[in-house]
Amino acid sequence: MICRRGSVYLVGAGPGDPELITVRGMKLLQQADVVIHDRLIPTEVLEYCRNTTLIIDVGKYPDHHRISQDEINELLVIHARRGDIVVRLKGGDPFVFGRGTEEMETCLAANIPCHVVPGISSAIAGPSAAGIPVTSRGIARSFLVVTGQTAPHLKKHELDFAAMAQIDTVVLLMARKNLRSITHGLIEAGRDPQTPVACIERATFADQRVTYSSLYEIADQIDQLGFANPMVTVIGEVATNVNPDLVEWPVEANEHYFALEFGE
Ligand code: SAH
Numbered sequence: 001m002i003c004r005r006g007s008v009y010l011v012g013a014g015p016g017d018p019e020l021i022t023v024r025g026m027k028l029l030q031q032a033d034v035v036i037h038d039r040l041i042p043t044e045v046l047e048y049c050r051n052t053t054l055i056i057d058v059g060k061y062p063d064h065h066r067i068s069q070d071e072i073n074e075l076l077v078i079h080a081r082r083g084d085i086v087v088r089l090k091g092g093d094p095f096v097f098g099r100g101t102e103e104m105e106t107c108l109a110a111n112i113p114c115h116v117v118p119g120i121s122s123a124i125a126g127p128s129a130a131g132i133p134v135t136s137r138g139i140a141r142s143f144l145v146v147t148g149q150t151a152p153h154l155k156k157h158e159l160d161f162a163a164m165a166q167i168d169t170v171v172l173l174m175a176r177k178n179l180r181s182i183t184h185g186l187i188e189a190g191r192d193p194q195t196p197v198a199c200i201e202r203a204t205f206a207d208q209r210v211t212y213s214s215l216y217e218i219a220d221q222i223d224q225l226g227f228a229n230p231m232v233t234v235i236g237e238v239a240t241n242v243n244p245d246l247v248e249w250p251v252e253a254n255e256h257y258f259a260l261e262f263g264e
Contacts, residue, residue, distance in 0.1 A: 003085050006080050006112065007080060008076050008103070009088065009116075010088050010103060010116045011025045011028055011029075011089050012091075012092055013089050013119055015091070015126060015129070016042055016204040017250060018044035020125065028085075028087050030049070032049060034053065034055075034079045035087045036056045036072065036088050037057060037088075037090075038059050038091055041089055054079075058075070093118055093121040122232055126204075127171065127198070127200065129203050131241075131245075131246035132198055132239055133238055134171060134238065135238075139168070142169065143167065144164065146164065148177070148178045149174045159182065159185060161188065162189045164185075164186060165189040168238075170234075172235070176229045179222065193214060193215050195214060195235060196213075196214065196237060197239050198234045201231045205249070209225075212241045
């Protein structure tokens, strides 16, 4: 891996568990002069940084001054122009609803080399950590990842429910608030109200929660359980609880490492 001074690295931090960042992401954190990170990253990974690394939290917290995307873009340019190795650390994968495109375009327009280090996206890792495969032979051969939120300048409800209803597995991100209208939209578009649905809250964090229901009832169920963001929703035949042991995370990672190390 070559780290060039005056460069920006858009690095995916993975879905939550600090062990799910890539090796390349970890090495870049060790070499970074500046790390600019979001809120939904595992903060433990910042321990890879040197004491001298400047760490800037640009996370968007409710009720706090919201640092705008323009300000973030500006920070990337300012630091890279100083000759720094800048790691822009983002939750999951930088290009899955992460506004990574805008940041990359800003760097390129300013003539700053910009590299992307993919990350494990919650869109797949969320279901997976709960034992739910997004595809499964004979059950689901397509999956779709959709945002439950709409950019402010677009009309509301511009989701194409008729098209969505045709896909075997539908994964929703950022859909906590609009889950009820989305599930109703899918039922109206012909999806069976009894279609299995799972919601995974804080996937791969130590306090991960998973709940299972039907398309018809899931919105009520997560209200009752008080599920909050961040949350992934999986809709489709795959979303059944086939392995109840996987409701918690991480299950037996440490025991597994132990077994590897001692050849058991
Ligand atoms: N780039 C990120 C997604 C950013 S959008 C990725 O690839 O994962 C933010 C949304 O991602 C959240 O609203 C939530 O729907 C989902 N999300 C991110 N981390 C999550 C986690 N650990 N558990 C559940 N959902 C998560």
